[in-house]
Amino acid sequence: MAGRVPSVCPASHRGSLPHSAPGPETGPAPLRLQDLAAVRYEDGQHQGLPVVLGTGGFGRVELVRGRGQLFALKRIRKEHVVRRRQQEHVCTEKRVLERSRCPFIVGLFGTFRDSQDVYMLLEFCPGGELWAKLREVRCFEEEVAVFCSACVVEALDYLHGNGIVYRDLKPENLMLDKQGYIKLVDFGFAKELERGEKTYSFCGTPEYLAPEILRHEGHDFAVDFWMMGILIFEMLVGRPPFHSAEPQKIYSKILDGVFSFPAYVSEAACSLVSKLCRLRPGQRLGNTSTGIRGIRKHRWFGSVKWKRLALRQVDAPTLALMKQGPPYANFKHVSEDWPPGEEEFSGWDQDF
Structure with a gap:
């Protein structure tokens, strides 16, 4: 990819x-x-x-x-x-x-x-980034995608219940712990919101941006459900549904809202992604009257034992993707060059 x-x-x-x-x-x-x-x-x-x-x-x-x-x-x-x-x-x-x-x-x-x-x-999550695993196998078996998505549902349920919208869901921000469970990382774009409040920042990853962010009309927790639909598509297909080398072309495709599924994607997966990626936030699964419960009850998640998952009692199918060896076995070598930085004393970091 x-x-x-x-x-x-x-x-x-x-x-x-x-x-x-x-x-x-x-x-x-x-x-x-x-x-x-x-x-x-x-x-x-x-x-x-x-x-x-x-x-x-x-x-x-x-x-x-x-x-x-x-x-x-x-x-x-x-x-x-x-x-x-x-x-x-x-x-x-x-x-x-x-x-x-x-x-x-x-x-x-x-x-x-x-x-x-x-x-x-x-x-430390020794399994590395989900993004790296996806690149290695091109696309995930449905069982793996269901498990990863279910972990994300649990994380979003927790965040939204605490008034936090995540806003940067993508495989790069999902790490695998030693048991193969997904952990959300990188909360630089997270936003604390009251129910009914909207925020107007333009932030996120181009292929994952919800249409209401692009339209600058204010957004809320519903953007995370849109991004979840994009994530599921990318895990199953190996690329996001709206893609181009140029951000402006990506944005045009998102606002058009038209995308198609390869023939090998299951009907249940197509149904869930289509319901998560509705252009109007109020019609998006997860953001309707049933709340996030509506996502959990969708037939694509029919095999998930939600209570056992929450207790981490499910065998993770992602373990098969993880390499054995030293603790860094699932990470590619990154250049160690780290030139000295400038000192900075403005005081914005006083709480650290």
Whole structure:
């Protein structure tokens, strides 16, 4: 699959940083930045170099060890955040992750700052990005897509119940934990909303943008259900339904709302995606009177035991996609170049 146009937000283009995570406290004394040591490659041409799990517009995610446990340390350049006016996005991510206690959302263990960077210490998800697995196999078997989508339903139910709209659903922002379960990561575009309130930011990933975002008419929780429809299509087909090398062409296709399914996609999957990707938010499954229950009850999810899934008692079919080996086996090598950053003392990061 070709790479996609990166996520966009009002003042910048923004790439994804993978994360990882379980949540609550790890012991009597919180971990400190100086307690963390870089994990290094054990063999091959990169032997001895620190493991970088991913890079993005503002920084990178490094594999670290502290008190015998592995973590993903997200390091964000403060000067880049200020230059692109993304302070509120970074602070929202920290706030949302601190509040979240959900097995389908990456956990946050602590935050730190120094003169150049802010840091988020996240649960390490050794299965890597769902995006990478999708590229390896081109498209998922229906059983895998159902399982991944069901995990996303659980995460969205939790977020929406806590007044948070996610706004950047895509395979790059879904990580696989050691049991093969999906965890949502990267909450830079999340928004805290009251019921009935709308927000007007233009942000997200072009292929996944809901029509109401493109029309600048205000959007709410319904955008996450649109994006879920796009995600299911991409998992089953290997590409999103609206795609082009040029964002403007993607936007035109989204506003037209016309797309077709390959013949091998099941009738149940076509039905669900069509109901999630309705142009009018009020008619979208998940955003009607039945709420997210309407999604759970759709026949495409007929095999899902929702209570067992919530308790993580279901055998994950995604395990078959995961490579065995060192902890970084499911991550491609990323360049370790990390030039010194400029110091930044404006104080926007005082809560880190």
